[in-house]
Amino acid sequence: xxxxxxxxxxxxxxxxxxxxxxxxxxxxxxxxxxxxxxxxxxxxxxxxxxxxxxxxxxxxxxxxxxxxxxxxxxxxxxxxxxxxxxxxxxxxxxxxxxxxxxxxxxxxxxxxx
Amino acid sequence: xxxxxxxxxxxxxxxxxxxxxxxxxxxxxxxxxxxxxxxxxxxxxxxxxxxxxxxxxxxxxxxxxxxxxxxxxxxxxxxxxxxxxxxxxxxxxxxxxxxxxxxxxxxxxx
Numbered sequence: 001x002x003x004x005x006x007x008x009x010x011x012x013x014x015x016x017x018x019x020x021x022x023x024x025x026x027x028x029x030x031x032x033x034x035x036x037x038x039x040x041x042x043x044x045x046x047x048x049x050x051x052x053x054x055x056x057x058x059x060x061x062x063x064x065x066x067x068x069x070x071x072x073x074x075x076x077x078x079x080x081x082x083x084x085x086x087x088x089x090x091x092x093x094x095x096x097x098x099x100x101x102x103x104x105x106x107x108x109x110x111x112x113x
Numbered sequence: 114x115x116x117x118x119x120x121x122x123x124x125x126x127x128x129x130x131x132x133x134x135x136x137x138x139x140x141x142x143x144x145x146x147x148x149x150x151x152x153x154x155x156x157x158x159x160x161x162x163x164x165x166x167x168x169x170x171x172x173x174x175x176x177x178x179x180x181x182x183x184x185x186x187x188x189x190x191x192x193x194x195x196x197x198x199x200x201x202x203x204x205x206x207x208x209x210x211x212x213x214x215x216x217x218x219x220x221x222x223x
Contacts, residue, residue, distance in 0.1 A: 004156070006156075031209075033210065033211075041215060042214050042215045042216055043157070043211070044213070045212065048210055056208065091156050091157070093211075100164075101147065101159050102159070102211060104149070104156035104158070106154075106155055107155070107156050
């Protein structure tokens with residue numbers, strides 16, 4: 001039973017480019033969450049999605065960031081016109097409906113040059 | 114405003130002894146608490162959790178205690194093993210999202 005998968009594991013972008021981060025939840029999980037971790041910090045909630053729906057995006061920056069979880073395929077976190085401050089580790093987690101535990105993927109480490 | 118605090122950035126214990134990691138929170142609306150273990154360059158791994166209606170949950174060498182009146186929880190690992198060396202994050206749930214502390218780096222010395 002594969003865990004949460006994220007790709008790429010490492011992503012390097014220049015300022016102004018776009019970054020696309022992908023997350024495939026655990027089999028049977030319909031809830032996906034994205035978190036960001038800055039150096040020396042804990043993980044910070046960004047967005048919570050169910051299939052084709054954004055449930056809570058209260059942690060998402062108002063501009064340049066978007067997320068989706070289509071009916072088919074992985075969840076995508078998209079960052080447009082990246083800036084150096086976007087450099088961080090981005091973690092995806094998934095859970096079963098009605099369950100409390102969230103299970104995390106290995107993360108994508110984004111570096112903006 | 115940090116709602117979940119882990120005041121000890123690091124902790125060092127001897128193999129075989131007990132490790133106690135502490136966590137304080139401020140939001141009374143948190144209804145579920147979780148502990149995660151994290152190695153460098155990997156994602157957090159779920160360890161153990163506790164509902165706000167309970168005061169103790171045990172799973173093998175790991176026990177989590179919750180003191181609601183003090184808004185405090187702790188993770189006990191006994192006996193500690195060198196493989197337990199990692200960063201431990203306390204997380205609290207409100208409305209489906211998790212709020213994390215900054216973590217405590219545990220080192221278990223052989």
